[in-house]
Amino acid sequence: MSELKIYNSLHRQKEVFTPIHPGHVGMYVCGPTVSGESHLGHARPYITFDVVLRYLQFLGYKVRYVRNITDAGHFEEEGREAEDKVSKKALLEKLEPMELVQKYTNLYHWAMLQFNNIEPSIEPTATGHIIEQIEMIKTIMEKGYAYEVNGSVYFDVKKYAASHDYGILSGRVLEDMLETTRELEGQDEKRNKVDFALWKKAPPEHIMRWASPWGEGFPGWHIECSAMSAKYLGDQFDIHGGGMDLQFPHHECEIAQSEIAHGEMMARYWMHNNMITINGRKMGKSYGNTLTLTEMFSGNNPQLDKAYGPMVIRFFILQTHYRSTLDFSNEALQAAEKGLNRLWAAYELSQKLTWSSDGQAINEELDKQVRRLCEECPEFMNDDFSTAKVLANLFELVPIVNSLKGGQIKMHELSEDTFRLLQETWKLYLVEILGIKMEVLGNDEDLLDGVLQMLINMRKEAKARKDYATSDKIRNELLSVGVQLKDEKDGSVSYSIQKD
Structure with missing residues (x-):
């Protein structure tokens, strides 16, 4: 062991x-x-x-x-x-x-x-x-x-x-x-x-x-x-x-x-x-800031901007090491929700991908990077259950999975063993060890936003590589299903949904 x-x-x-x-x-x-x-x-x-x-x-x-x-x-x-x-x-x-x-x-x-x-x-x-x-x-x-x-x-x-x-x-x-x-x-x-x-x-x-x-x-x-x-x-x-x-x-x-x-x-x-604080203050009845779990799930409390699903709360808790203080705020929960949706979308993509090779050379640097990110996960868990570090590595794997799906990274660039390790790591750590379940990731609007943010990030990565063909393809295909992207002056990207 x-x-x-x-x-x-x-x-x-x-x-x-x-x-x-x-x-x-x-x-x-x-x-x-x-x-x-x-x-x-x-x-x-x-x-x-x-x-x-x-x-x-x-x-x-x-x-x-x-x-x-x-x-x-x-x-x-x-x-x-x-x-x-x-x-x-x-x-x-x-x-x-x-x-x-x-x-x-x-x-x-x-x-x-x-x-x-x-x-x-x-x-x-x-x-x-x-x-x-x-x-x-x-x-x-x-x-x-x-x-x-x-x-x-x-x-x-x-x-x-x-x-x-x-x-x-x-x-x-x-x-x-x-x-x-x-x-x-x-x-x-x-x-x-x-x-x-x-x-x-x-x-x-x-x-x-x-x-x-x-x-x-x-x-x-x-x-x-x-x-x-x-x-x-x-x-x-x-x-x-x-x-x-x-x-x-x-x-x-x-x-x-x-x-x-x-x-x-x-x-x-x-x-x-350690404890959970609320906006930097200890949670307790005497402070009038307690939040019951049913209130968290329903959003029925004036301290809450919206309802938060059980998996969002679970993910929010596991983003911080268990011995560290964890501060609750609506902004923190909403960021956790977007992050979780991004991770789950990448996990689902990883499980649908299939490895193939036409005999071309492996990208040794990329292959080594992916193996390191996967192999560090058990090291982190063996170091006093460092779930936050495991999640950080999974986030680093997200753009790699997205690029494998989008074709920016060719499948042959990873060895078959590394590709299998990548798939196994997502399932083992996100689902089996961290205990994340897909069916309670928030409402459809939140899930849609998470998917669109993932595609926007893929487009940004393509433009940074001067892969304008892929960048234009993402923009055009989104437009064809009613999602219009807009490049803002500050470098961010917004979107609008055209409804019938």
């Missing part, structure tokens, strides 16, 4: 990927809290790890991909009271909590299918694994790292940090956290401000509640993922993924409680995608 390097957030460096069991990979990705619609920020981790899954499978690994559903609704985050998001939203929508969960789980699954994401091997729910969470809490208590107060159970962070590296993932220092973490009402029962809940006693108004050795209550947020990943992937597995916002407190707490329960680091490689 090829040598794959992954940036491991745990050690803050790229490392050669070596799975625990040769040929097999266990991967756990934190799934959504289904208390509302998925938004644009949710699209990035699931598209990112879908590509990771696809590439691992391409390399020949058998992958068990576990992505959970958080349906218990409880969060306990730094600087925030415990909040039952599911119950709160269920009251607002006048639904039973599990009715609300089903509604938004269905919507989430629908969105993932629109993005052409492969379904996980296992999709466990928090409410379906209460027993496993209780058993794990009992183990942590037996080892002396958790304590019960008034029906709630807390993890003793200070005791853990005395003999373990609390902050190993996020780089945070416990002493600083003790100084900066503010006191919250009702949390004076904790020994330390930084202790986190493994189990919370349910107040009378709390709808979602389960019996436990400590009384009726509900699980803390962090214990869910630790219990479910251990059940399906073992005490230690290969890759744990999620958004960068989960590094602290969620993943840090997972590491602490799992290490006490199982005696070892729960995952060997930790991967985190």
